[in-house]
Amino acid sequence: MDIPAIFLWALFAVLGACFGSFFNVLIYRMPRELSLVKPGSHCPNCKHKIAIWHNVPILGWLILGGRCANCKESISIKYPIVEFLGMMLGFLSAVLADGDFIKCIILFWLIVTLIPIFAIDFKYLLLPDTITIGGIAFGFTVSFWSIGWLNSLIGIAVCGGGLFLFSFICSKILKKEAMGFGDVKLLAGFGAIMGAELAGISLIIGALLALAVTVPYRLLTKKDMKSPLPFGPFLGLAAPISYLLGNDILDLLYFYLL
């Protein structure tokens, strides 16, 4: 399905800003185990309900001059920054998709959800179900227009089951939790979105990225090598790379190995 490029860019930039707005809620409330829907957006200081036109991504914050309409307490600049980041990443997805609508939706999901994955996993070592189980549901739904529902189901089973088994065995050997269940669900989602092979490539790229960043970082900061590692951000970052380049990587691997 081909759609004029500029329309896709604008559409997904706006969609990205809206997702950014939702991620603000998710990033604040999920680690605190608060409901995502109730209560609606309110000022944390005076509990004043934020009017719908003040809740418009980026613009709302600008109109208010970064202050609560009621008590004038300043509202963190983090909120419009996350929304702006969502907008930029949405735009980037549309540019990378090169006019292919389904590819654009898939890239959008893989890239924009990096915001909460990074924000929450690095700080709390948690991945929200909204993103992981959401990814499985998203992948299965979109598979009807991409890899097909059967490939999607196989992807969920192979990736989710495989990583679960791997982490279960490692946990038994190490006698401690080797990997969070969030990572298992996240990879299952990638299996649902792009099939088992490409999701498997993301796992490899993710593990390499994690090693390349974590080992030097821990050596430099003298942090304990055995302390738990947030794997979600690396796995998440690997997914769009694998989605875009995974088939080329597979071709290279088959060429050199077979």
Ligand SMILES: [Zn+2]
């Ligand atoms: Zn207020």
